[in-house]
Amino acid sequence: MQDHVLLVTGGASGIGLAVVEAALAEGWRIAIMDLPGPGLEAARNRFDAAAVRCTGIDVSDESAVVAEIAAIEGEFGPLRGAVNSAGIGRDTAVLATTAEQFRRILDINVVGSFVVAREAARAMRGRDGAIVNISSVSGMKGNEGRAAYGASKAAVITMSQVMAVEFATLGVRVNVVAPGPIETPMVRETHTAEAREGWMQVVPMRRYGTPEEIASATLFLVDSSKSGFITGQTLSVDGGFTVAGLASGTSLAVNSEGFDPTRAH
Ligand SMILES: NC(=O)c1ccc[n+]([C@@H]2O[C@H](COP(=O)([O-])OP(=O)(O)OC[C@H]3O[C@@H](n4cnc5c(N)ncnc54)[C@H](O)[C@@H]3O)[C@@H](O)[C@H]2O)c1
Numbered sequence: 001m002q003d004h005v006l007l008v009t010g011g012a013s014g015i016g017l018a019v020v021e022a023a024l025a026e027g028w029r030i031a032i033m034d035l036p037g038p039g040l041e042a043a044r045n046r047f048d049a050a051a052v053r054c055t056g057i058d059v060s061d062e063s064a065v066v067a068e069i070a071a072i073e074g075e076f077g078p079l080r081g082a083v084n085s086a087g088i089g090r091d092t093a094v095l096a097t098t099a100e101q102f103r104r105i106l107d108i109n110v111v112g113s114f115v116v117a118r119e120a121a122r123a124m125r126g127r128d129g130a131i132v133n134i135s136s137v138s139g140m141k142g143n144e145g146r147a148a149y150g151a152s153k154a155a156v157i158t159m160s161q162v163m164a165v166e167f168a169t170l171g172v173r174v175n176v177v178a179p180g181p182i183e184t185p186m187v188r189e190t191h192t193a194e195a196r197e198g199w200m201q202v203v204p205m206r207r208y209g210t211p212e213e214i215a216s217a218t219l220f221l222v223d224s225s226k227s228g229f230i231t232g233q234t235l236s237v238d239g240g241f242t243v244a245g246l247a248s249g250t251s252l253a254v255n256s257e258g259f260d261p262t263r264a265h
Pocket residue numbers: 009010011012013014015016033034035039057058059060084085086087088089108112134135136137178179180181182183184185186187
């Protein structure tokens with residue numbers, strides 16, 4: 001096991017939990033920050049406390065985050081990476097979204113990620129550290145029902161670009177992973193059968209991704225031996241959703257029938 005610690009917010013569920021498992025397999029020690037509750041307790045029971053520290057914290061609570069990162073550094077080990085996966089989402093029509101709901105989403109998804117990244121960067125200065133913020137394809141496209149969520153995830157991308165520039169000479173890289181639809185507890189709660197059908201029509205690979213697929217892209221961006229000159233970038237892991245234009249199965253079938261790979265086209 002390495003000395004260095006990877007902080008994972010939202011590490012008790014879904015994508016964050018998959019990052020924790022993949023990082024443990026690579027020899028990292030992990031500090032999870034997640035809301036107090038059954039998810040965090042399950043993580044605490046599941047993992048060896050010497051390898052995984054689990055702390056109940058709301059990432060939008062600035063003083064709690066500041067204190068916990070200081071405690072990780074003092075009691076657990078030096079931070080070398082941070083993944084901001086804690087987040088909330090809710091599909092609500094613009095006309096039905098209150099300012100309070102909008103602010104709550106911004107507070108957790110943007111301000112929470114901001115405070116964690118800022119404190120992690122302070123701790124990791126000069127250590128060849130890396131931060132990965134989990135955004136969403138909804139931060140890049142106008143997905144219905146996602147005014148607040150999409151705005152929060154777009155903000156995560158811009159914030160990460162600014163951090164990448166400001167931290168570049170501190171030896172801290174900052175990148176973003178933007179998942180498409182991924183089978184996690186959040187999605188099982190929020191995607192109706194109709195929403196699932198809608199996604200199937202617009203994701204060229206015609207499936208949901210897995211948390212493990214997001215975890216491996218995230219760990220690539222954390223690992224400076226693999227991505228040491230990459231900073232400020234957003235990697236969409238979305239089965240082709242963000243690059244798709246016209247994706248009609250019929251016209252593709254016609255074209256590929258006439259395709260001869262041995263001839264120059
Ligand atoms: N699942 C998807 O399809 C999808 C797609 C794009 C982006 N994302 C993003 O990926 C991230 C993880 O989502 P997921 O699908 O794994 O969701 P999830 O609900 O399974 O996990 C999110 C975790 O964050 C924690 N969390 C929520 N609010 C918190 C707070 N205030 N403080 C600390 N922890 C908090 C939750 O307790 C939970 O353990 C989120 O940022 C989400 O927006 C998910």
